[in-house]
Ligand SMILES: Nc1ncnc2c1ncn2[C@@H]1O[C@H](COP(=O)(O)OP(=O)(O)OP(=O)(O)O)[C@@H](O)[C@H]1O
């Protein structure tokens with residue numbers, strides 16, 4: 001039998017976030033890193049597949065191209081419904097990529113209507129009257145207004161998405177979603193008659209998402225953050241079960257690699273350092289000056305892995321990051337740090353690490369690609385949006401890995417994650 005749900009995620013940590021919510025609602029999920037090359041073996045033993053792309057901030061034409069290739073793969077694997085996953089803060093520019101990718105998927109699927117909602121109440125993202133809130137503030141008043149690549153200065157998602165697409169964008173508001181699936185379907189019919197092609201949907205609670213999930217049963221394409229995933233598996237009769245999150249038992253040494261510079265990750269690094277555990281700071285300026293920082297990090301690993309987890313981090317407060325970016329250029333600094341951390345990850349694997357926490361979306365992308373990981377089986381949740389995963393390594397061993405979005409996870413994430421693995425998977 002083919003897969004039920006085929007998902008296209010616009011970044012790597014976002015993909016595991018989505019997969020996590022599907023697993024918690026009872027689906028067995030495999031996440032693929034990039035679109036498999038032609039002829040690659042298809043996963044047969046999963047209810048949903050999430051293809052993780054890095055398409056959030058690339059030029060719109062490239063994002064469309066990658067998403068269409070992912071769609072073709074998922075359809076050939078039997079997917080009955082397609083889910084385009086973007087960020088719960090709707091990260092995009094006026095040129096895209098959420099609008100252009102949505103339109104291209106609609107055209108390819110021959111469908112005239114879809115919905116859009118980044119709501120993820122468990123992580124404080126709610127949509128009310130079409131406006132996105134991050135915690136207690138509007139998106140435009142949150143830290144996202146300063147994002148270097150996708151500054152979000154308008155909280156009205158009807159106008160944000162309207163600027164990215166030629167299709168008319170309507171709204172299904174909370175008075176409708178708060179009722180039942182029948183009311184949502186009636187509103188969809190009304191919007192279609194009025195000529196809308198996409199509807200932003202309000203959701204302020206998980207109950208709203210469950211009702212919305214039921215209403216979009218059979219819709220060829222849905223677009224959302226990860227929140228909608230809690231309401232979809234029931235459409236195929238799946239119910240929450242520990243079996244869906246089962247992973248093989250972990251082994252080997254433990255390490256954390258953090259290249260995220262978000263506020264939440266800074267707090268997690270500080271908390272780890274406070275416990276006095278072994279930690280190695282990766283200084284981009286020393287790397288740029290030619291020092292063998294990855295070699296030093298691996299020497300440090302050799303003397304401390306037995307007392308792990310060991311942390312390797314470039315995470316710094318915003319002022320320190322700005323200083324580095326001014327000296328090296330933001331993109332150059334990012335690439336240099338990602339290359340260094342990816343090399344450290346490779347060396348850690350050679351030295352027996354088999355349980356790895358990675359913090360930061362870009363950092364996660366660099367690390368999983370360097371390790372040759374092509375697929376992840378999704379396991380139990382550590383914190384909302386972040387599950388443990390298992391990857392088959394090229395040599396045949398299993399690596400337990402978690403990819404943490406910068407903004408996710410509690411302060412003690414870097415130690416709590418291993419405690420959870422001991423408790424729930426061993
Ligand atoms: N000390 C540093 N100075 C300059 N750049 C850094 C430093 N540390 C990390 N970086 C770069 O900053 C970027 C951080 O992006 P990444 O996506 O990994 O984390 P994030 O933006 O905090 O998290 P997310 O995208 O999941 O929200 C990476 O390109 C990383 O290499």
Ligand SMILES: O=C(O)[C@@H](O)C(=O)CO
Pocket residue numbers: 011013014015017018086087088089225226361385405406
């Ligand atoms: O939706 C979110 O907030 C995350 O899954 C994500 O995409 C962060 O990059």
